[in-house]
Amino acid sequence: MFEVVIVGSGPTSLYTIAALLDRPAGLSITVLEREEMSGTGMPFRPEETDSVLLANIASIEVPPICESLLDWITGLPDAVLSHLGISEDDLHERHFFPRILLGAYLRSQLGRLADLAEERGHRLHIYNSAPVVDVARVAGGYTVTALKEGELLSFSARSVVLATGHVWPEDDPEHGYYGSPWPSVKLHAIPATDIGILGSSLSGIDAALSIACAHGRFEEGGSRYVPGPEAEGLHITLMSRKGLLPEADFWCDLPYLPLEYATPERIEALQQRPEGYDTEDLFDLLREEITANDPEYAAAIDLPSLTLEHFADAYFAPRMGKDQFALAAANLEEVERNVNKRTTVPWRYAILRMHETLAPLLPGMSGHERQRFKTYLAPVFIDNYAAVPPQTIRRLLALARTGSLSVVSVEDDCEVLPPTGKEPTRLREEGGERRFDYFVDSRGQSTLPASALPFPTLLEQLQADPEAPLPVSPSFGLSGPDDTWRGLYCAGLPFVMHLFPFAQGITVSHEFGEVLAKGVDSDRRAHDELTDQAVA
Ligand SMILES: Cc1cc2nc3c(=O)[nH]c(=O)nc-3n(C[C@H](O)[C@H](O)[C@H](O)COP(=O)(O)OP(=O)(O)OC[C@H]3O[C@@H](n4cnc5c(N)ncnc54)[C@H](O)[C@@H]3O)c2cc1C
Known part of the structure; x- marks a missing residue:
């Protein structure tokens, strides 16, 4: 069997496993999870997360693993739902469920994946309470070392996926x-x-x-x-x-309607341009898209005459220096009205779709241009997609009133x-x-330098600049100085955020999982070819 080790069992790991199980039989996948409970991912652990905290993703947006989130929740006993304050009226695809429920769903899906692996002729071994302490490149692949009940366990693999997720600073x-x-x-x-x-x-x-x-x-x-x-x-x-x-999450058509201006053809043309592209090009696309969708808004912020450097100022200006709770109350009212009428705010929806369209272009830009993107455009996109469930705004306003x-x-x-x-x-x-x-x-996850990688042998073998970001490729490949390694992937969030500034969220875990599985699949094919040649 082709041996794969995945470090971490959060959403990125789950979507990777799900994509791998679609491949031909013969994969032996070992998942090593540091925590006692595997499958939930860091933000969704039941014992660590308040039940009042809601997932900031509506159930329809969570890419199904073996079944959809809503189907899984609908099948739960009434007593469990009412304990979590979920009524029958909430059982719809636009609802924002408690984050711990999302964790329970993810965990249940890992169990389902284990069954699926067996059905499809793969193997899936899951080790809980098994923090990985080192990874080393060896002849023919990698050795992954985990600590389990005081003992060091070694796992050999031809492909290794580091899906280690968030890393937070210490408390005092x-x-x-x-x-x-x-x-x-x-x-x-x-x-x-x-x-x-x-x-x-x-x-x-x-x-x-x-x-x-x-x-x-x-x-x-x-x-x-x-x-x-x-x-x-x-x-x-x-x-x-x-x-x-x-702002509160606004109503919009899901799945996303196609964009008017930034069509797949235009994006492809940009990618094919011999001279490359930069942040100005992305801003031009964004400007055209907003104007095509919402000319009134474009005129209101004077979008045609705005430069890249001044766009974010114009975007945030209507909310700056104002009473934030009064604004939040007005925004909540608008959102509730739009939800009832099932209408969207065209400029918001254009920006939301544009962030997903532009994100894949970022790894193709220079570090300098990515920095410009981060400075001038990312704050707008993040403000737009990091909208919170209306219920959260309601609670915030209630707290403010006291x-x-x-x-x-x-x-x-x-x-x-x-x-x-x-x-x-x-x-x-x-x-x-x-x-x-x-x-x-509470400033959120920051990008970490290579020296923060917690696997000492690997760090030494990579010979990476300890102060620079880890040299991860856009498909998460990690290679040593001679650039000949294959089979090692890092999708740990703080180590890839320099390439993917929007790299947080379950939908991103899904996209990452697809790419990671593709990488593992190509390792396997390369290995099979070598074996065939040796036999011939
Ligand atoms: C507080 C918070 C709330 C969020 N809420 C949402 C939300 O509501 N909706 C949404 O879409 N996104 C949300 N996100 C974004 C979140 O980043 C992703 O949804 C998701 O958790 C990323 O999955 P992951 O598997 O990459 O990382 P993680 O969820 O962090 O999982 C990584 C796993 O790897 C394990 N691990 C780490 N190091 C080791 C090691 N050395 N050995 C073995 N195991 C290891 C960890 O224990 C963990 O289980 C939230 C993020 C945060 C911080």
Whole structure:
């Protein structure tokens, strides 16, 4: 059999396995998972995630693994659904289900994949509580070493997929400092006091809601926050450069309708251009697409005369410096109206579709151009697709009405000074210092350099510049200095975000899984050819 090892059992791993099982029989796939429970992925673990936190993806958008999320949820016992506050009316494809339910779905699908493997003549072995501590290139493939119950276990493989997902900085809870808000349940230990959360997007909001749940409860479908007896003194400040809250998920046609202007032919023509393409070219496509879909909006922000450098300013301007809760309430009303009428906001929908259309073009640009894209266009796309479920906005507004929440903007180059023992965490800006008894850094996953790869032998063999991003190819191949390696893939999020700035989300895991399986398949074919030649 052709031996494959997959490190990690999150969504990327699951979609890779699903795609591999579609290939001809004869794969022996070993999955090594660090945690006790495999299959859920990091953000969806039941014991680590508050049940109040919703997946920010409607069920229709989750690519089915063995069955669709909605079919799986519909088959759950009524008692389980009502325990999670899910009514029969919620059982539709546009609903945003609790994140822990998504985790349970993913886990169930891993079980289904194990059955499917057997049916289709493959093998799937899953090891839980087996952190991989090293990977080494050896003659004929790779050796992957995992720690299981105090023993080192070695696995040989011709193809290795590193699907290790998120990596978060350390916390210092003793001094009230959290380097990330994950797992969210750790935030329950924060008392009702002055709490600073850096980041006012998805992660920051989740952190605020987790803390709020530890000191009170949401009622009336999330429209009312009832503080508990210990909640006096609770004040959460959400901080970000723009001081903006995300908008609520808007209604749109799914699957996506084809774009008007950025057609597959135009994208292909760009890719084929001998002189290549740059961020300006992508901006031109975006500008044309928005104008074709929503001329009124294009005129309102004066899109025809905007340069790449000024587009984001014009996009964010209507929300800057305004009362964020008033804006959020108005936006929620608009979204609810549009959901009822099943109408979309054309310019938002154009931007949403464009981010998926343009994302595959990014690995084909130079590092400098990708940086320009990240600076000038990515903030718009991220703001657009990182919209949150309306229910989350409702809860946020309920919390704000109790006076326990504010949103502020901080300077671009503000500096976080971690606690010293004598001093709490401080946020230093030119205009002064903010001090917080408790501080949660919720800026999300950052790109990590090669030196952060936790596999020492591999790191040495790769001879990569430790300070630079890991030299991963657009199809996730990882090769040493002589560039002749095959069979090693890295799709760990912080190591590929320099190539794929939108690399977060279950739909991305699905796309990654397809590409990874293709790579493994080509390794297998190359190996079969060599074997045939040797026999001949
Ligand atoms: C808090 C949060 C909420 C999110 N919510 C959503 C959402 O609602 N909807 C959505 O579409 N996306 C969401 N995302 C995006 C999320 O990144 C992806 O959906 C998905 O989790 C990525 O899958 P993954 O398998 O690449 O990584 P992960 O989910 O991080 O899984 C990686 C797995 O690898 C294991 N692992 C790591 N290192 C080792 C090792 N050395 N040995 C063995 N195992 C190892 C980990 O334990 C983990 O199980 C969220 C992200 C965050 C941070």
